Structure formats: structure tokens, C-alpha cells
Amino acid sequence: MKTINLKLKIWRQSGPEDKGHFMDFNATNISTDMSFLEMLDVVNSDLIKQNKEPIEFDHDCREGICGTCSLVINGSAHGPELGTTTCQLHMRKFNDNDTVYIEPFRAKAFPVIKDLVVDRSAFDRIIAAGGFISVNTGSAQDANAIPVAKEKADLSFAAATCIGCGACVASCKNASASLFVAAKMAHLNLLPQGQPEKENRALAMVAQMDQEGFGSCTNTGVCSAACPKEISLETIAQMNRTFLQASLGNRPPTKLSEGGF
Amino acid sequence: MLQKYCFFKSTIGRKQLVALTGLILSLFVLTHMAGNLLILVSPQKYNEYAHSLVSNPFLELIEWVLLFALVSHFIIAMKLQINNFKAKPQAYARSGQGKKGTDPVSQTMAIQGLLILVFIVLHLITFKYGTSYEVNYGTGPMRDLHRLVVEVFHNPIYVGWYLVALVVLGLHLKHGVKSLFQTLGFNHPKYQCALQVFALLYAIVVSCGFIIQPIYVYFIFQN
């Protein structure tokens, strides 16, 4: 088993109000077969043994499907690899004696809770504003009752692979949530079920995105490169198009329909 | 309309205004560049073209449109930029590598914009409001703009400053033209590649086309 040693510079911050600072750690005898999070587990178990406070970081599935893990590793969200979450990042991508900077996702809309853990509930509020479709309750509809073109279904599915991790926001120099919002919109807007609320959805989600304090998109494309699911920039253009269309032609929701659509 | 759905308040709406005004300005620089190239034909053609422009009754209207486009492009973009600074209050200790790093051209659009604005103001002072020599080709007196251009571009400092500003303009156009399509909603695998090439060519043609004039006057043109 090949092992490596790393010098870690990890962001520590005791709470949202704390200024925060980098702290040095040594990760020794790290198996190259470990994931990045397992390496942090090793560091943490050492800290616990020494009766020190472990480093807080977010994780859940550890197989790249839940979007809970985060971290900016040497300036790149989810580390240097493309199409990878931090939990899927192998230590064999690092060399012996490398210095590794580990920081939380940084954005005004993602306040740090502690150490490397940030509050991403702004995303939930954007979804609540319009990232859904309204369906009638009652008996389930026949499968395939609504025809969907294969190409549309594929594109919608590609957008739906977004796990909402926030790497797009973290990697964007403007902390823009455009790729996330665009992916969620494309996912629904490309399907027949998404049509009735399409324009209101665009207006409501964009308004919520702005209200949360995310920046605006300057088309650098870094979000898409950092996206573990490799969501395409095309979705952002689709969002811009739908938003323009909605702004030009949509009748604003009335007082009655506020709250739902 | 409900306040929170105001187009002019939303980031995307404002970006689309920046894109539209940018479109007007990029079309303008193309025609301006093409007109400048008449210097390669003859001083008379150059002056006559300039004269036909200033004697066109629509010129004033066009100037106002351009001024409005320029001012709103600048103000809205700067407001967005300030908003973006606020959205990302703290930078990372390291910058991202490879595709996960921001390309310096798109990162410095605001600085480029500021420089171009300074350039435009100085440029208008130098030429539009500069010395007005007179010349007569037999059709009545007209402004000898050519003489002023030759005078100015025999000064190496001016030539150097113009080169810098015009390269920056080219970079600004490279990212700007590509972006304006994306912001207005054009991005499709059918034509995306063509759009990118178009934006690059547009930037190169405009920037190099402009650069020809000072270079030609400084190195080649003899009185």
C-alpha cells in the first residue's frame, strides 16, 4: 500500500461571527487509496485522541450523489479533478509532501457555520420559490400518458443530475448561483409537466436568487468546470432566454396567486 | 408590477441591458474602424468621409444614442460589479487550476471598461474637440481631420497609448461579444462553436483594424 504525507492548511472558524484563520496540520501515512474525506477522518481521529477539537466538514453519502460534501481544495471547488465531488477525490491525485489548502465554500449567501461547514439553505429557498411543479393529488396518472421526446428527456435528465452542492457558487468569482438555478429550471422547463409554470418559475427563482445575495453571471464558465455533474453552460443561456421571454410577456402573479403561483 | 419581479432590478435583466448596449457599442466600433481605414486610400477620401458624417442630419441623433448606450453600459456594469464584489467578500488563498481557474480576460472586464472609458474621453478631446484645420477640395471648405491625425500619430507616446488601449478594447470585445449572445440566450450546440469563433474574429478584426491607423501614420505615411 502506497502512503503519502501532506502538509495541510485548513480553515478554522469557531462560528459565523469569528474571523477565522488557517491552521497547519500534518497528515501522515495517508494511503493513496483513501478518499479526501477519509484523509480528513484520519486527521480528525488524531485530533480527538489528543483531546483537541476535530475539524468540522460536511459529508453524507460519500459516493457523489447527495451533494453534501463541499470544500475548496487548493483554490478549486471539489479539488483539482473535473466531474468529481470531494468525497470521490482520491488521495492518489496528490504527491508526497504536497501542501494542501482546504477552505470552505466562500460566498456571502453561504455563511460559514463552523470551520468548513457552510449554510447552503439559500438553495432550498430558491427551490421553494419555483423549483417545483404543481400536480393534482388523487390516483396516479397512467405511465407514459404524456409523450416526452427522447432528446428532451435526455437533456432534462442531464440538468436533473445537479446535486445542489454549490460548487458553482463557490468557484464563481462573483458567487453567482446561475448554474444551479439554470439546471433546476432546465430540468423542469424541458418537460411537458413544467410548461404551465415555466415563466413564473423563471421570474420567481431569479428573484429569490437575487434576494439571497448571489452575484451575477459574467460567463467565465468556471462553474461548469467545477460542477461535479458537469452541467453545461447552455442551461444558463436557456435560463436567460426564458427569463427575458417571461419579463417581456408574462403577467405578474396577482395578490391571490402569490404564495403559490 | 410587483417590485421583486422588476426586470431592471434583477441581475439577469441588468446583464441583458449591458449585453444590448454592448451590442450597439460593438457595432459602432466596427463602423468606426472601417471608416478609419480610408486613411490607406487618400487624405481626401478620409476627410470627405468625415465631412459626410458630420454633415449628416442624423448624426446628432446617433451620437445621443451612442452616448446613452455608453453611459448605461458603464453604469449598469459597474453596479453589477460592485454587487459581485459584495457577493464574494473573501477570496481563496489559492486560485483554481486549469479549467477551474478564471481566465484573466473575463476577470478584468471592469478594469478594461474603466481604461476604455478614460481612453474614449481623451480620444474625443484629441480629435472631435481637437484643432480644426481647414482644407478645400473645390467643393467648399471642410475640416482637415487627416492633418490632425498625422500630427497626433507622429508622437510615439500617443501611438503607444493607442496600442495599449486598442489591445484592451480587443480583449474586452473578445469576452463581451461571446458573452452577449450567452446573456441574451443564444447557446446551442448547433451554433455555439461558430459564435465563439465569430466573437474572436470580431475582436481581432476591430482591434487590428484600429491599430493599422496609428502604425501606418507613424511608420509609413510621409507628408
Ligand code: FES
Ligand atoms: S458526500 Fe454525498 S456527494 Fe459527497
